[in-house]
Amino acid sequence: MMNEGHGGANALGQAGCRKGIPVSVHVSPKRFRDEDARRQGAEEDACMCFDQAALRTQLDAAEALGITHFNTFANFDVRWSQGEQEPIAEYLAAYLRAHPAMQMSSFHYVGSVYEEDPCFRELALDQMVQAARLFGPCHPGCFVMHPGVFGEGRFKANLLRYRTAVERHGRAAVMEEVAAGIRVFADEAARFGARIAVENLYGGRVYSSMDELVELVERVDRDNVGYCLDIGHAHADSVDIPLAIHRLGNKIYELHVHDNRGTDEHLPVGFGIIDWVPIIRALHEVGYAGTAAFEFFQWPGEGRSEGMGHAAALWKSLERLACEGYSYFSYL
Known part of the structure; x- marks a missing residue:
C-alpha cells in the first residue's frame, strides 16, 4: 500500500466532503463621478455615482x-445621503426577477452601530430598518455588518469614540446598546427571511477579536444573527482559522475570501500565504452552507471577466485538494 505521506490519495485532503461551496463575486453598483474623483481615489459617496450599465x-x-x-x-458613507440607495435596490430587484438563476448571497451594510447623540442614534437605527426594507426584496442570504462603526470616520476615530463611551457608561452598557441596534436590524431582516452576519475585523478595531465577536453575537441572542468570517482579516490577526471555524460552527452565515501576506491586502486567493486547504476542510466539517464571497477585485494582468473565471477555477481546485487529496501518481 502506498504511504499517504508520499503522494497517497489523502496526502493533503480527506474524503467525505459535502457538495462544493459556491463562489459569490463582488459587484459594485458605483463608479467615480469623473477623472478628478478617480485620481483622488476617495471612497466617499460624494465622489461616486450609481452606474447601472457597469x-x-x-x-x-x-x-x-x-x-x-x-x-x-x-x-461608502456611514450616514446615508437621502435617495441614493433606492435606485440601486430597485434595479437589483428587477434584475433578479429577470434572472431567476442569479442570487444575492449578501448585502454589505455600511452604517453606524453606536451613536452618543440621541438624534444620530435614531438615524442609525432607521438606516438599518431602511436597508432591510430596501434590499430585503432582493432576498440576500444575509446582511453583513461591521460591529465597530461608532459614527463617522475610520479606525482611529471609531476606537476613540468607543473608549470614550466605555469610560462614560461601562463596557457592558456599550455592548448592550450595540446589541440592541443589531436586534432591530435582525428583526426587520427576518421579515424578508434574511439573516445578519457580523464580521470579524482586525488590528485592534472595536469588537475585532474572536472572543469579543462571540460575546456580542451571544448578547444579541437572535436565531438569525451569526457571523461573517473574513478569512483575510482572521489571518492578518494571526487567528487559528480552522479552530475558529469549529468554534463558530453553524452560525457562520457568510465567508469573505481574500488572501494576504500578513496584512489586510485583499489579494486573490493563491497570491498570499494563507493555507487554504485546512480552512476549506474545516468548513466542510462544520457543514458550512453559504458561499465563498470573493473580496478581491482584480486578477493581476487580466480583464475582470477573465479574472473571475481564473479565481473560480482555482477555488474549485482547492476544494478538490481539501476533499480528495493529491497524488502525484494519479496520472498513471
Missing part, C-alpha cells in the same frame, strides 16, 4: 461564467 456588465459576466451568486453594497 453593474449590469459585472452581473452578466458572472452569469456567463456560470457563477450564480453575487454580493454587493450601496454606499
